[in-house]
Amino acid sequence: MKIICIGRNYSDHIEELANEKPIDPLVFLKPDTSLVLKNQPFFIPPFSNDVHHEVEVLIRINRIGKHIQQKFSHKYYDQIGLGIDFTARDLQAKLKSKGLPWEKAKAFDGAAVVGDWIRKCELPNVDQLQFEMTKNGDVVQRASTALMLRKVDELISYVSQFFTLKIGDIIFTGTPAGVGPVSVNDVLEGFLEGHRLFSIKIK
Numbered sequence: 001m002k003i004i005c006i007g008r009n010y011s012d013h014i015e016e017l018a019n020e021k022p023i024d025p026l027v028f029l030k031p032d033t034s035l036v037l038k039n040q041p042f043f044i045p046p047f048s049n050d051v052h053h054e055v056e057v058l059i060r061i062n063r064i065g066k067h068i069q070q071k072f073s074h075k076y077y078d079q080i081g082l083g084i085d086f087t088a089r090d091l092q093a094k095l096k097s098k099g100l101p102w103e104k105a106k107a108f109d110g111a112a113v114v115g116d117w118i119r120k121c122e123l124p125n126v127d128q129l130q131f132e133m134t135k136n137g138d139v140v141q142r143a144s145t146a147l148m149l150r151k152v153d154e155l156i157s158y159v160s161q162f163f164t165l166k167i168g169d170i171i172f173t174g175t176p177a178g179v180g181p182v183s184v185n186d187v188l189e190g191f192l193e194g195h196r197l198f199s200i201k202i203k
């Protein structure tokens with residue numbers, strides 16, 4: 001399976017990092033080795049002193065497809081989840097300044113937290129989902145998918161022009177504002193429409 005991530009998909013987060021709004025969706029990949037297995041802690045990697053949390057709504061692909069038309073995108077997923085795109089912000093800043101790829105800052109072991117899944121039919125419309133993440137009990141990120149610059153069905157159509165989507169692939173749909181550093185012993189919990197989908201300890 002592969003993990004396809006979308007960057008800069010909420011304007012408030014683009015502003016907090018002083019980035020430019022992308023003309024086309026910004027896309028990067030994470031390998032399967034970046035997955036944090038269920039109930040495992042996240043270990044801060046030795047090469048970063050500034051790992052940030054980015055809570056994101058996740059889409060799980062349930063059939064093979066390429067060149068998917070947007071009007072058919074909804075047929076390619078039936079589960080929605082929540083996860084964290086962990087980012088070594090210090091390393092990413094160095095790579096960005098040199099115009100280099102981000103993988104070392106985004107795709108390292110443990111950089112992808114995937115929480116529990118909920119069937120799409122049990123949730124409101126995918127473009128109207130409320131989600132939030134708490135750090136040690138305090139809300140640090142809270143948003144709605146209604147604020148996405150590019151909505152889920154458009155993203156699926158877009159990425160399928162480049163990558164064949166396969167069963168089990170996961171799309172990270174971008175983070176809203178409120179990203180910030182994590183420290184040893186922090187506990188991050190993610191909620192989608194009130195369902196707690198992950199709880200992860202930082203080590």
Ligand code: ZN
Pocket residue numbers: 005006007054056085172174175
């Ligand atoms: Zn992200």
